Amino acid sequence: MGKMRLGPLGIYTVLYLAFLYIPVLFIPLFSFNDSIYIAFPLKGFTLQHYVEMVNREPLINALFNSLKVGAVVSVVSTIFGMLAAKAFTKYRLPGTNALTAFISIPLVIPLIILGISLLTVLKAVDVPLSLFTIGLSHTVICVPFSMFVLISRLEGFDKSMEEAAQDLGETPWMTFWRVTFPLAMPGIIASLLLCFTISFDEFILAFFLGSDEPTLPLYMWSQLRFPAKLPSVLALGAVIFITSFIVVCFAEWVRRRGVQTQTGSAI
Amino acid sequence: MSDESYISIQNISKHFGSVKACDEVTFDIRQGEFFALLGPSGCGKTTLLRMLAGFEIPTYGEIYIDGQPMSLIPPYKRPVNMVFQSYAIFPHLTVAENIAFGLRKDKLPKAELDKKVDEALEMIALPGYGHRGADELSGGQRQRVALARALIKKPKVLLLDEPLGALDKKLREQMQLELRDLQREVGITFVFVTHDQEEALTMSDRIAVMAEGRTLEIEAPAPLYERPKTAFCADFLGTMNFFEGSIDNIGDGEAAIKTGDMGTMVSRGPNMDFSSGNDVLAAIRPENIEIAFDKPASGSFVEGKVRASAFLGDRAHVYVNVKGRKDPVLTAMQNLGGAASRMGDEGEHTVWLTWSEESVILLPRH
Numbered sequence: 001m002g003k004m005r006l007g008p009l010g011i012y013t014v015l016y017l018a019f020l021y022i023p024v025l026f027i028p029l030f031s032f033n034d035s036i037y038i039a040f041p042l043k044g045f046t047l048q049h050y051v052e053m054v055n056r057e058p059l060i061n062a063l064f065n066s067l068k069v070g071a072v073v074s075v076v077s078t079i080f081g082m083l084a085a086k087a088f089t090k091y092r093l094p095g096t097n098a099l100t101a102f103i104s105i106p107l108v109i110p111l112i113i114l115g116i117s118l119l120t121v122l123k124a125v126d127v128p129l130s131l132f133t134i135g136l137s138h139t140v141i142c143v144p145f146s147m148f149v150l151i152s153r154l155e156g157f158d159k160s161m162e163e164a165a166q167d168l169g170e171t172p173w174m175t176f177w178r179v180t181f182p183l184a185m186p187g188i189i190a191s192l193l194l195c196f197t198i199s200f201d202e203f204i205l206a207f208f209l210g211s212d213e214p215t216l217p218l219y220m221w222s223q224l225r226f227p228a229k230l231p232s233v234l235a236l237g238a239v240i241f242i243t244s245f246i247v248v249c250f251a252e253w254v255r256r257r258g259v260q261t262q263t264g265s266a267i
Numbered sequence: 268m269s270d271e272s273y274i275s276i277q278n279i280s281k282h283f284g285s286v287k288a289c290d291e292v293t294f295d296i297r298q299g300e301f302f303a304l305l306g307p308s309g310c311g312k313t314t315l316l317r318m319l320a321g322f323e324i325p326t327y328g329e330i331y332i333d334g335q336p337m338s339l340i341p342p343y344k345r346p347v348n349m350v351f352q353s354y355a356i357f358p359h360l361t362v363a364e365n366i367a368f369g370l371r372k373d374k375l376p377k378a379e380l381d382k383k384v385d386e387a388l389e390m391i392a393l394p395g396y397g398h399r400g401a402d403e404l405s406g407g408q409r410q411r412v413a414l415a416r417a418l419i420k421k422p423k424v425l426l427l428d429e430p431l432g433a434l435d436k437k438l439r440e441q442m443q444l445e446l447r448d449l450q451r452e453v454g455i456t457f458v459f460v461t462h463d464q465e466e467a468l469t470m471s472d473r474i475a476v477m478a479e480g481r482t483l484e485i486e487a488p489a490p491l492y493e494r495p496k497t498a499f500c501a502d503f504l505g506t507m508n509f510f511e512g513s514i515d516n517i518g519d520g521e522a523a524i525k526t527g528d529m530g531t532m533v534s535r536g537p538n539m540d541f542s543s544g545n546d547v548l549a550a551i552r553p554e555n556i557e558i559a560f561d562k563p564a565s566g567s568f569v570e571g572k573v574r575a576s577a578f579l580g581d582r583a584h585v586y587v588n589v590k591g592r593k594d595p596v597l598t599a600m601q602n603l604g605g606a607a608s609r610m611g612d613e614g615e616h617t618v619w620l621t622w623s624e625e626s627v628i629l630l631p632r633h
Binding site: 013157158160161163164165167168169170171178179182183185 | 306320322341342343344347349351352353355357358359368371372416417420519
């Protein structure tokens, strides 16, 4: 490597990264600042906001609501995504393209429209709003993501693997568990993490379909009106930021390892 | 059922839309036979193999294995196992787990299972490889593991889809002999698909030559090569010089053929059931044509000039232009004492091509 030179594209890259990350880095920075106001100059180091965060019961409740919804949504979406991916990769169904497009519609409909229409339907059939309805709406938008992740994984490995398992005496059901499922594992983990993340920070649908039990984004939004409570929200933000960072790194590591085994098995 | 028809393929057809991958194929395979399905790509050989395995359902017709009709039996209940072209070694399992994959339902005690796997590893000459990962194997080793994984099930029939296609030339030649030995040792009926005529000739007891979804000839390698009955087989197995003509005179195991470019040729070869006036191809293998530098005193011969020669080390292919004929005649000569390397270049020598009348094979022309 020669000496790094900052050409026009280099400057652009630095500005881009700065724009992307500096605001995000303000969150952990101010979460340690000894003041309730988010403004420079910094006043001094404190962990007080973190203590406050842990002791604030509604905030912790909201966090657990989000974790609960996210966990259920990611598992349910991944199961549905797997079923769809299996169907699309195994059979050459008539109208496959139309079907995939149809399933991916929630990806392109504005969430606010989706939120209003789901609310209308749920009201019409008298389903009370709760964490369940939030989870339901999140599943609607997560299934297509899961399906695409899993289709690319299932298409990635040799079809004769599944045939070989049947040839060796396993029923289609056992073939799925002994061969397809373990081979699709990197895709399944990626899908779980992706769906969890989507659900965890989703605001619009939760806003329309939630009740008095808020998810974390709803709770944070409601706290913006009270300056005194903001720093503990920042503290929580910092914790989530670090956690997601670790989770994303882990997911990428799993994905790469999957790619490696795959190329390793190619002839 | 008898040993003669251990596998009986009866009137099997497989249509994919308007494409007839297999078109009313009927033949039998004997017990303990090493049987090749040979043909160019798209001839239906793989489709037929997959119907034996149960991965494709025949459009109509029936396959019997050991007397049992197979059409309602799913792949996982058939008494056959398959070695896939890609070998399909499970990448998430070790070599031992791959080999033991098909034994799950037998519920063997651990010690016995280990013993079986060890024996299988011994058989494929990979002892001690059990705990290796699938991605640590070379192409040849993968193939052996795929073989062991299938044979440990003790199938009535082992199916092999282009088993040597993924290997390099040296390894392929070695594996041809090994597969042959292994088949004799285990005594299981092997059915394998190949597009490589040399592979089919080397390994099989009998070969079914397929083209366009049909079987053309089913024969042992030597008669199939020496006495083909169709121009397609004559051409597909090895190389062949064809001379177009029509029967002038036939009888007593001898025929005179009037050809456009070689004058009158005499055949005392196989396939004499033609009558005068029939359009035929007179065919001669390159190795049955000799090159002489002096005009022969008698027999069948023709004068020509060397157009090109391809030196192949142990032998040479010499292309000779014959007056009145567009395509050169191909001859093959052994490189005895360097004879082939002295063939020289284009137009240098006037040569005489001679052949025995027994080596002229008559084939129907369509």
